Amino acid sequence: MNNFSILSKTINGIVIFLPKGYVNDLGAENLEHACEEFLSKEMKKVVINFSEIQYINSIGASIFTGIVQKIAEHNGMLCFTNMKKVHSDVFEMLGITRHVKVFKEEKDAVNFLKESN
Amino acid sequence: MPLRILPEKDFFDRKEELAGLYRRSLEIEKGITQSAFLSGSRGVGKTELLKQLFNQLFWKQDKIAPFYYSINSAILSVSEFSRDYLMRYICQRLAFENKESSLIYLEGLSIDGLTSILEERKAFWALEILDGYIQCHEPIDSLRIALNAPHQSTLATGISVVVMIDEFQRLNNFHISGNAAPMLSALFEMPLSFRKTPHLITGNQAEIQEMPVIGALTRIGVQPLQLEDAALMFSSLLDGHGIKISLEPHTLLNHLGGNPFYIKCVARAAGLSKKSEEKDCWRTYIDEISDGNIYFYWLSVLKSFFPELGKRRKVLEITNRIYHTGESLTQHRISKAFSLSERDTEVITTALYRAGFVRGEFGVFRAPEDRVLIDFIDCLYMKEVRGKSYRDIEIGLLEKAADTKSKGTSFEMTIPMVREAELVAAQCLEQIGKNLHLDEDVIGQLQMAVIEACINAMEHSKGGDKNIYLSFNFTEDLAEISIESSGRGFVSQETGEPFIGRGLKEDAGRGWGIKLMKNFVDSVRFEKTERGTKVVLVKNLLKEARINKEGSATCE
Numbered sequence: 001m002n003n004f005s006i007l008s009k010t011i012n013g014i015v016i017f018l019p020k021g022y023v024n025d026l027g028a029e030n031l032e033h034a035c036e037e038f039l040s041k042e043m044k045k046v047v048i049n050f051s052e053i054q055y056i057n058s059i060g061a062s063i064f065t066g067i068v069q070k071i072a073e074h075n076g077m078l079c080f081t082n083m084k085k086v087h088s089d090v091f092e093m094l095g096i097t098r099h100v101k102v103f104k105e106e107k108d109a110v111n112f113l114k115e116s117n
Numbered sequence: 118m119p120l121r122i123l124p125e126k127d128f129f130d131r132k133e134e135l136a137g138l139y140r141r142s143l144e145i146e147k148g149i150t151q152s153a154f155l156s157g158s159r160g161v162g163k164t165e166l167l168k169q170l171f172n173q174l175f176w177k178q179d180k181i182a183p184f185y186y187s188i189n190s191a192i193l194s195v196s197e198f199s200r201d202y203l204m205r206y207i208c209q210r211l212a213f214e215n216k217e218s219s220l221i222y223l224e225g226l227s228i229d230g231l232t233s234i235l236e237e238r239k240a241f242w243a244l245e246i247l248d249g250y251i252q253c254h255e256p257i258d259s260l261r262i263a264l265n266a267p268h269q270s271t272l273a274t275g276i277s278v279v280v281m282i283d284e285f286q287r288l289n290n291f292h293i294s295g296n297a298a299p300m301l302s303a304l305f306e307m308p309l310s311f312r313k314t315p316h317l318i319t320g321n322q323a324e325i326q327e328m329p330v331i332g333a334l335t336r337i338g339v340q341p342l343q344l345e346d347a348a349l350m351f352s353s354l355l356d357g358h359g360i361k362i363s364l365e366p367h368t369l370l371n372h373l374g375g376n377p378f379y380i381k382c383v384a385r386a387a388g389l390s391k392k393s394e395e396k397d398c399w400r401t402y403i404d405e406i407s408d409g410n411i412y413f414y415w416l417s418v419l420k421s422f423f424p425e426l427g428k429r430r431k432v433l434e435i436t437n438r439i440y441h442t443g444e445s446l447t448q449h450r451i452s453k454a455f456s457l458s459e460r461d462t463e464v465i466t467t468a469l470y471r472a473g474f475v476r477g478e479f480g481v482f483r484a485p486e487d488r489v490l491i492d493f494i495d496c497l498y499m500k501e502v503r504g505k506s507y508r509d510i511e512i513g514l515l516e517k518a519a520d521t522k523s524k525g526t527s528f529e530m531t532i533p534m535v536r537e538a539e540l541v542a543a544q545c546l547e548q549i550g551k552n553l554h555l556d557e558d559v560i561g562q563l564q565m566a567v568i569e570a571c572i573n574a575m576e577h578s579k580g581g582d583k584n585i586y587l588s589f590n591f592t593e594d595l596a597e598i599s600i601e602s603s604g605r606g607f608v609s610q611e612t613g614e615p616f617i618g619r620g621l622k623e624d625a626g627r628g629w630g631i632k633l634m635k636n637f638v639d640s641v642r643f644e645k646t647e648r649g650t651k652v653v654l655v656k657n658l659l660k661e662a663r664i665n666k667e668g669s670a671t672c673e
Binding site: 003022024055056057058059061062084085086087089090093094 | 537539540543558561562564565568569572629630632633636637
């Protein structure tokens with residue numbers, strides 16, 4: 001079974017990921033690699049839009065700590081948007097939301113990142 | 118007696134298990150068959166399974182001899198037991214050789230009488246064993262000779278033996294001249310280890326699990342009947358009384374939990390009263406647990422574990438509390454609640470556990486899964502402790518039955534242990550939640566917990582049939598979801614919690630699974646079951662609805 005895919009787009013140097021489906025170990029690792037790819041191109045402002053995420057499991061969620069860490073190492077910024085309550089609760093439990101900016105809508109995150117240096 | 122078995126048409130849903138045991142028995146020749154413990158709840162049909170196996174081995178082949186022995190409470194002096202065991206073994210072994218079933222039923226046979234039979238048939242191997250027994254005057258040595266008789270006969274004749282022992286826990290009452298000698302059951306350790314004479318033992322699970330020989334046995338679980346088979350059995354039994362009943366599985370059968378003993382009791386009583394409608398069957402059931410065969414069965418178990426009259430009332434109060442407190446109780450809390458010494462509490466709770474009235478292998482006590490047993494205790498408690506009349510009890514139980522029918526919604530599903538199969542369970546849960554108009558967040562939380570529980574089952578249950586069995590039960594105020602898997606359990610014996618294995622430490626992420634489950638539901642229980650391990654997730658839906666309502670009011 002393959003229940004995960006990622007779309008990405010860039011707006012004014014901001015990378016926006018639209019992952020879709022089930023974030024398990026494989027899904028989260030795909031997302032991590034995609035982030036690394038953009039970070040290597042010096043694109044350090046990242047938005048992850050969760051609107052198409054159906055489920056997250058604990059392994060997938062924990063891999064996000066690696067994503068957060070890598071973006072921090074590149075002095076980048078990470079925003080989460082369009083999260084369901086249950087998903088934000090998971091990230092809250094793992095302490096990840098302390099290191100990211102959470103916005104209700106993707107456009108709010110993009111505006112925030114546009115204005116930040 | 119082993120050959121007196123149920124007719125095949127009344128032996129439901131056990132064909133696969135029986136075929137498995139039969140195959141396993143034939144594999145003795147290869148020397149790979151180990152002694153095993155046939156485990157399952159009371160009344161599930163373990164004894165009948167052994168008897169059916171005996172019959173098949175007896176009639177269908179000539180290479181493996183079957184020996185069936187049910188331990189009798191009246192024959193527990195070591196000397197008497199040894200004599201009875203040895204003589205029955207020799208008779209059954211001889212009966213097998215000549216397909217002469219009448220030898221199995223010989224009662225009151227003297228040693229001289231048996232010697233004559235053996236001489237007549239020139240059974241020298243048996244005469245030698247019997248002679249050794251006659252020469253021996255030490256009870257423990259006599260016991261050794263009796264227990265080793267199957268092995269000795271195999272060495273002498275080349276015919277392997279399957280030894281089937283029922284009610285094995287009764288050996289805890291072994292005595293020599295009136296002095297208790299329960300540890301003598303450990304003398305079975307040697308015979309259990311012989312590959313050409315593997316033993317298949319059964320009896321009261323809770324007690325056998327505490328016996329020293331358990332370490333030498335592999336476990337074979339006997340599951341309750343599936344609902345469809347239970348319905349088939351029920352209708353077939355009623356058919357015998359000339360009553361036709363629809364095969365639609367109704368709530369009463371669900372309530373009986375697939376236990377053939379309960380099904381037979383209710384069907385027999387319903388058949389005798391010529392009633393077959395569901396509401397009539399519920400009344401019959403209530404009669405059964407308040408004054409029928411089920412009542413007398415459980416009452417006799419209660420009395421045998423609590424022979425002192427003065428203790429029984431307290432025992433009922435404690436059991437009722439354990440069943441209805443809504444949380445697991447430790448011995449210490451029971452002591453405090455009932456002003457009992459720790460020692461008295463230990464005696465009572467240990468006996469309750471061994472009798473099968475409560476679960477709590479590690480000292481934390483919970484209600485059993487057996488709803489009929491819970492009803493029996495409720496009924497007895499109302500009558501003996503609360504002084505309620507039969508009529509009051511009947512009304513209470515009928516209300517409870519109506520409650521079960523009107524409020525409860527249950528779903529069951531089985532998923533294979535393949536990657537991302539947990540999503541199938543999560544998707545089903547979503548639809549169930551929508552059908553029941555559950556809040557979206559509540560559905561999401563339950564889904565998260567179920568996904569984690571399924572992943573746990575896949576990671577830690579390495580053996581068994583590679584399936585995960587899910588059961589979703591919803592009432593107006595509660596969601597209870599159980600996720601059961603076969604194979605090796607992953608629950609620590611010390612803490613009752615799952616252990617974090619080496620693999621989990623290497624991958625820090627997995628440790629969060631249990632925490633997530635606990636965060637999203639109100640209670641997470643880990644239980645050892647017949648099948649392996651079960652995780653039970655319970656979520657209070659009323660509380661959740663209240664929180665969500667308050668949340669939205671605040672937002673407004």
